[in-house]
Amino acid sequence: MHGTITIVxxxxxxxxxxxxxxxxxxxxxxxxxxxxxxxxxVADLSARGIEFVSFDSLYESYGRFEEVYEAIxxxxxxxxxxxxxxxxxxxxxxxxxxxxxxxxxxxxxxxxEGIELQLLGGESFLDQAFVRLGFDxxxxxxxxxxxxxxxxxxxxxxxxxxxxxxDAFTASDVKLALMSVYPDEYPVTVGQALGVPGQERILTVxxxxxxxxxxxxxxxxxxxxxxxxxxxxxxxFERLHEIxxxxxxxxxxxxxxxxxxxxxxxxxxxxxxxxxEAIDNDDPDNMKEEFGDVILQxxxxxxxxxxxxxxxxxxxxxxxxxxxxxxxxxxxGGEDARNAEEALKNWEQMKAEEKRRKGVEERQxxxxxxxxxxxxxxxxxxxxxxxxxxxxDWPDLSGVFDKIEEELxxxxxxxxxxxxxxxxxxxxxxxxxxxxxxRFIKADPEEALAGxxxxxxxxxxxxxxxxxxxxxxxxxxxxxxxxxxxxEAKLTN
Numbered sequence: 001m002h003g004t005i006t007i008v009x010x011x012x013x014x015x016x017x018x019x020x021x022x023x024x025x026x027x028x029x030x031x032x033x034x035x036x037x038x039x040x041x042v043a044d045l046s047a048r049g050i051e052f053v054s055f056d057s058l059y060e061s062y063g064r065f066e067e068v069y070e071a072i073x074x075x076x077x078x079x080x081x082x083x084x085x086x087x088x089x090x091x092x093x094x095x096x097x098x099x100x101x102x103x104x105x106x107x108x109x110x111x112x113e114g115i116e117l118q119l120l121g122g123e124s125f126l127d128q129a130f131v132r133l134g135f136d137x138x139x140x141x142x143x144x145x146x147x148x149x150x151x152x153x154x155x156x157x158x159x160x161x162x163x164x165x166x167d168a169f170t171a172s173d174v175k176l177a178l179m180s181v182y183p184d185e186y187p188v189t190v191g192q193a194l195g196v197p198g199q200e201r202i203l204t205v206x207x208x209x210x211x212x213x214x215x216x217x218x219x220x221x222x223x224x225x226x227x228x229x230x231x232x233x234x235x236x237f238e239r240l241h242e243i244x245x246x247x248x249x250x251x252x253x254x255x256x257x258x259x260x261x262x263x264x265x266x267x268x269x270x271x272x273x274x275x276x277e278a279i280d281n282d283d284p285d286n287m288k289e290e291f292g293d294v295i296l297q298x299x300x301x302x303x304x305x306x307x308x309x310x311x312x313x314x315x316x317x318x319x320x321x322x323x324x325x326x327x328x329x330x331x332x333g334g335e336d337a338r339n340a341e342e343a344l345k346n347w348e349q350m351k352a353e354e355k356r357r358k359g360v361e362e363r364q365x366x367x368x369x370x371x372x373x374x375x376x377x378x379x380x381x382x383x384x385x386x387x388x389x390x391x392x393d394w395p396d397l398s399g400v401f402d403k404i405e406e407e408l409x410x411x412x413x414x415x416x417x418x419x420x421x422x423x424x425x426x427x428x429x430x431x432x433x434x435x436x437x438x439r440f441i442k443a444d445p446e447e448a449l450a451g452x453x454x455x456x457x458x459x460x461x462x463x464x465x466x467x468x469x470x471x472x473x474x475x476x477x478x479x480x481x482x483x484x485x486x487x488e489a490k491l492t493n
Contacts, residue, residue: 010034161222
């Protein structure tokens with residue numbers, strides 16, 4: 001080894017919280033460094049003649065905390081290498097292993113550079129938090145970093161402490177993350193310098209006021225007590241899984257308990273179409289409800305397989321997460337995609353690679369892979385797209401129009417003197433040719449027809465409205481008059 005660094009914890013307060021061993025180590029050190037002098041113990045030690053080289057200036061020199069911690073680690077490793085026979089001590093607030101990124105960097109790099117690392121623990125700010133805020137961590141507890149806080153981190157059923165809330169700007173970010181889970185008026189507690197006589201402040205305020213306080217600094221934390229109330233749990237995926245499990249389990253709902261994949265298969269289809277209708281109507285309230293119904297179908301089918309021991313809904317999520325990451329190398333890997341077309345190409349390539357790795361047997365036809373129960377219109381669209389990828393396609397739109405006219409003429413002929421079955425065949429050929437036109441103009445035929453259906457309904461309802469205004473029925477109205485109203489309706493829709 002080419003040197004030694006001893007990392008000591010200064011505890012959460014003044015010198016009275018230092019262990020005797022750490023105090024002796026500081027007195028004997030020839031080189032003392034401290035992450036920040038903004039700590040009660042530093043002032044007390046200074047009165048004893050124990051001085052430090054501070055890294056406070058680095059916080060002003062760099063724009064990101066990670067850069068500060070990198071600079072601290074580099075400085076300390078260099079000092080140890082330059083003074084191999086001397087005692088080098090690095091002091092940090094609280095405990096060296098709690099919320100000290102520079103310590104983690106030193107642990108990762110010291111051995112590689114031939115530096116011996118020693119750690120002497122101090123009282124963490126958590127020790128004072130347990131005492132001053134009055135909760136037992138065995139009930140369930142999480143410590144989160146304010147600078148990296150997201151909704152996914154938050155678990156209301158656990159006691160939660162958010163550390164490193166240095167200023168009002170950080171508090172604002174914390175507030176926004178918490179508001180994604182907790183109500184605006186939810187009480188949260190802010191603790192400053194817990195356990196430090198004359199400096200401690202503990203305030204409980206509504207969540208929306210979190211960033212309006214003046215207590216923030218290096219020793220500030222935010223505390224949210226554990227809460228198992230239904231009002232918070234209702235927004236969690238875990239609660240939904242639990243509810244479905246209860247419905248299917250002993251003492252649950254007799255109807256839910258009797259269902260099988262086949263018995264509710266049609267529900268999946270119906271709920272999907274209802275969700276599509278909400279999208280087409282641009283109705284956010286109805287979307288919210290219908291999307292939930294679709295998710296429920298996924299949960300019910302997954303619960304059935306969980307009961308069989310095959311998989312559960314979390315396996316479904318894991319499969320989906322892996323798929324999304326693997327098929328987006330231009331986002332999560334080293335690939336690039338300049339536009340949507342290249343992104344789709346990446347998706348198809350990775351999809352094929354994924355199946356190869358899983359040992360899925362290669363398809364016998366380029367047309368394989370289209371669900372057999374897909375409605376005929378989108379199925380025709382997908383069949384044509386797959387065929388076009390290998391060059392089986394019209395060169396341009398004019399060829400498609402010629403084909404439509406050919407099929408229309410054949411339908412006219414069949415309608416005049418051929419069998420109903422033959423007429424149906426010719427109608428199918430015409431529809432298939434029209435789908436080709438949709439593909440060439442990059443319009444989804446299902447969406448196009450759905451839009452026309454909506455227009456037809458709206459215009460027909462206008463005719464019904466005119467009849468009601470006049471107190472008449474369809475039997476009392478001729479086609480010419482209805483056509484006039486139809487044309488009026490076209491002016492507005």
